[in-house]
Amino acid sequence: MFSVLRASTGIALAACFLTSSAMANTEAKPDTAFQMAVAEFAPSGSEIADFYRERGFVPVWVGDTAAHAERRQRLIEGLSAVELHGLPANAYDAQGLVDRLQSAKSARQLGAVEVELTRVFAAYAQDMRTGLLRPSDIDDGLVRKVEPTSTAGHLRGLTTSEDAAYFDQLAPSSTQYRALMKQKLALEELVRQGGWGTTVPQAKLELGDTGPAVIAMRNRLVEMGFMNPTASPVFDDALLAGVQRFQIAHGLAADGVAGPGTITELNRTASDRLKAVYVALERERWLPRERGERHILVNQADFSAKIVDDGFITFETRAVIGKNTHDRRSPEFSDKMEHMVINPSWYVPRSIITKEYLPQLQSNPNAVGHIQITDRSGRQVNRGAVDFTQFTASNFPFAMRQPPSKSNALGLVKFMFPNKHNIYLHDTPQKSLFARESRAFSHGCIRLAQPFEFAYALLAKQEENPKAFFHRILATGKETTVKLEQHVPVHLIYRTAFIGPKGEVQYRRDVYGRDQKIWNALQKAGVALPDVQG
Structure with a gap:
């Protein structure tokens, strides 16, 4: 069996050594029962099956050395902490793996657990390194190529690194990623506590104004950290500066006037901002x-x-x-x-020629006179000699160029x-x-x-x-x-969520609606916001 220790995550970790006589010495050739079990549970022709065959079925996880124990521990710790990265908490069933590790007795059971650990590790490594989602599945504007590491590549990286250091290489190490993780934790706690309080009524508010809407805006800006607490009910210079700081942090015109656009952004909930951070973490995993x-x-x-x-x-x-x-x-x-x-x-794209310029030319051959019309040889075409009404978007034979x-x-x-x-x-x-x-x-x-x-x-x-x-x-x-x-x-x-050069959190509008699509896909994959108190 495995000795068991308790990690800070609260999940029992199969850790130090294996005493089963079936796998007493992993440096020796594994016994036939273990080999047969790995061959049985690893899909035939899969990267996992090929990997084990190439290494003579020597186990990656269930051996009795300190290296095997370290890999097991690091895997379970990693699976137990995926929420820190904005990945779904229940996607990998860390506790189930621990239970199987603890209950495995025979060589066949150990072989089955070995393959399951490898399968889960490959999925976890892929999600951490290149993201939970594939960009092209979300929106046709997401043409970014994300090159996943093969399962065999992850396994070779793991088995050739020292002290299971490969786990440290999975998540992005960029300053942006680390800062977003920190902001995620802060927002999650804020969401649990109920957010930033009362929203601001929709009204144009500017210097010199008074009333409940001004007080509500002041209180919300104080809660958000854009100004120090004050008891003034007036839109004064201190509130003006707070509004401007908020506008700068949200990509708005920093005029100090709280118009509809500013108030809309001011009223967005902590949960809305948290969703943007979850999406930003996923997007960061997509980048080279x-x-x-x-x-x-x-x-x-x-x-x-x-x-x-x-x-x-x-x-x-x-x-x-x-x-x-x-x-x-x-x-x-x-x-x-x-x-x-x-x-x-400017060599006019075909789509602009046929959708925008051809209809104009059909109405007036002298339209868009600043653009030259050329034939296939690059020679300029005499507009007066062409009947543009005979052409359609599919058979228009000319190119267009602006010198x-x-x-x-x-x-x-x-x-x-x-x-x-x-x-x-x-x-x-x-x-x-x-x-x-x-x-x-x-x-x-x-x-x-x-x-x-x-x-x-x-x-x-x-x-x-x-x-x-x-x-x-x-x-x-x-x-x-x-x-x-x-x-x-x-x-x-x-x-739409990023950390500025001075460590300040910045938010922007989802102008194309892409982040909402990504959030919907993350939710479908099991990512969830924390529960709100009360």
Whole structure:
């Protein structure tokens, strides 16, 4: 049998050694009964069956060495603590595994338990490392490729690491993940205690106002930690500062006026925020472990684009993302930026040609005159010689191009990470959109408020005077490709809950409704919020 110790999780752990004569010495070849049991309970042709056959059926878990005991203990401890990571508490039945470990007597029973421990370990390792859900199953905009480690890969990692250290490598080690876990614990306790108290009546509140709504807003901001306690019933300077701090932390225009948008966000419950953190933890598990010492991070929900160097944000600008319609929402994926194009032409996507421009041309051949129409050889077409009414979306034979200019739809520079989704970052002549609080207006690509400065930051790694270099090319007016000597990873993410650079918690609106879909899927998989007291 196994000796048993009590872990801090409260679940008994099968821990130290195995005294069954059937498996007294795991360094020797396991007995036939154990081998037959493993062969019986491991599905034929599975990775588990192949793994055990390759290792001569030497057990991973039920041996009598300190290494086996350490693996058993670490597995049960890990399974018992999955809720800390926002995974479903009952998904792996840790107590059931302990019971089976304690009751196993024969070599056949040990073989069955061995295979079950391996099966559960593989599922647990996969969920911790790459997430409980598959992104593509949730939303067609989640085109991120999550490459799971094979079951055999997890088992080899476990058996070749020292002191069961492989368990420490499963969950993301990023600062963001650890901070989100801390925020999750704080919110869970807050939910149990009933949240932030009374909500604020929907009304526009500003400096100088008084009344019950002002008091309710003051009290809620105090509970949330955005201002110190005060007895003033007036919307005074202290309350103004508290409102602005709240607005900044939620991506709202920090004007200090509590309008409908601010009050709606202020009234969101602690449970709503906790759901966002659960989703953020899952999303963090989907991301590549190696982001790149230098990488570009576009958070669509935050309408921002950042350059990150060695974990520090070295450049940040506002962004416009795809409009919230089925065919325009910006997708989520990772790639590598290879080059920029200064003075770009805009080669109009086929979808825009057929859905937007063809109907206009059918009504007026001279419509969208700033766009050149070209044939298959790239020659410009005489609009007056074409009857556009004879064409449909499926047989329209022409391409369309807007030459370089300040009014070009892509502005004066675009940043390319070639991908099948035809998504890139670029300038825009529509500068007024960056003053908006919510910025979902594009056809799917990401527009930057400060594209020139973004270019300087990228070129700084390869040009002595990046600004002068950039403007020298810009002044030619010619379309010019500038290769990046070191390709830069680009991560297009969507995060409604994240931790800012100073450790502050930030929340954003679910502009595409994707996080709600992910939360629904997590709930279906068994993730649950804590019970509320009372």
